[in-house]
Amino acid sequence: MNIKAFNLENNSRNWNDIFHNPKPVELYSFKTGSVHIHRRGTINPDHPNAENILDETLNVPIMAHLIKHQKFGYYLLDVGLDKSYFYDKYGRLSVPLKEEFYQAKNENIAYHLDKLKINLKMIFLSHLHSDHIAGLRELPIDIPVVVGKGELGHYQPEIYGDFLKGVENVYELDFSKLDSISPMGKCADLLGDGSLWAISTPGHTEGHVSFILNGLNQPTLLTMDAAFINDNIKYGIAPSDYTWDVRMAQKSLDMLINFLNEFNNVKVLAGHEYPED
Numbered sequence: 001m002n003i004k005a006f007n008l009e010n011n012s013r014n015w016n017d018i019f020h021n022p023k024p025v026e027l028y029s030f031k032t033g034s035v036h037i038h039r040r041g042t043i044n045p046d047h048p049n050a051e052n053i054l055d056e057t058l059n060v061p062i063m064a065h066l067i068k069h070q071k072f073g074y075y076l077l078d079v080g081l082d083k084s085y086f087y088d089k090y091g092r093l094s095v096p097l098k099e100e101f102y103q104a105k106n107e108n109i110a111y112h113l114d115k116l117k118i119n120l121k122m123i124f125l126s127h128l129h130s131d132h133i134a135g136l137r138e139l140p141i142d143i144p145v146v147v148g149k150g151e152l153g154h155y156q157p158e159i160y161g162d163f164l165k166g167v168e169n170v171y172e173l174d175f176s177k178l179d180s181i182s183p184m185g186k187c188a189d190l191l192g193d194g195s196l197w198a199i200s201t202p203g204h205t206e207g208h209v210s211f212i213l214n215g216l217n218q219p220t221l222l223t224m225d226a227a228f229i230n231d232n233i234k235y236g237i238a239p240s241d242y243t244w245d246v247r248m249a250q251k252s253l254d255m256l257i258n259f260l261n262e263f264n265n266v267k268v269l270a271g272h273e274y275p276e277d
């Protein structure tokens with residue numbers, strides 16, 4: 001595996017400009033399986049506003065998102081699960097810390113992509129948790145994979161499973177060299193034309209990334225795991241389960257909510273929700 005820096009130009013702008021220049025990009029979201037999570041923990045029970053959060057088990061989808069750019073081609077945001085989980089809820093892993101996921105027939109990421117007969121240009125990962133990356137095992141190893149800087153340092157394949165095995169080129173997004181675009185912090189123009197943005201949202205993991213797709217109909221904020229479910233946004237309370245730094249996760253969620261309040265034309269999709277339309 002070659003690890004390189006993802007090449008970015010520092011073209012600082014503001015969101016009004018960006019949204020006045022939408023691009024021909026479309027979003028297709030796929031469910032690749034599901035997982036049980038707990039409402040208390042998905043919504044941090046220690047947050048001062050969390051008193052009335054009931055404890056219940058939720059079954060939530062494990063998502064992958066395909067971006068179709070009319071000029072540049074196809075990109076994935078996270079890859080979800082491969083078909084190993086249809087046969088075995090642990091994805092045929094033999095490592096100490098594996099998680100239970102559920103998958104119906106033909107939900108796996110390669111099935112969705114094969115049906116479309118497309119070639120992927122690049123895969124952008126929000127972070128390196130298994131429910132977001134396991135599907136790499138059934139995708140071509142020569143597709144470049146991009147992660148936020150800080151993720152690879154915490155990656156423990158011998159404990160959680162080696163989903164990056166065989167991947168030829170991994171690129172790291174180094175936000176430290178980029179400008180903030182208020183009210184967001186550091187932002188990266190991934191394709192260089194303002195169509196797809198990576199937003200640094202550390203907390204869930206150290207190098208966690210959220211995305212904004214600047215499509216012709218309406219911009220969409222994909223929080224990824226900065227918010228697991230819509231209620232994280234509704235109540236303004238970040239997740240605490242599976243979280244690297246809860247205080248930082250809350251700060252990142254607060255930033256996304258400020259952004260959504262300022263730009264109320266932006267549609268939002270939480271990490272483990274299926275889009276409504």
Ligand SMILES: [Zn+2]
Nearest residue numbers: 127129225242
């Ligand atoms: Zn995660």
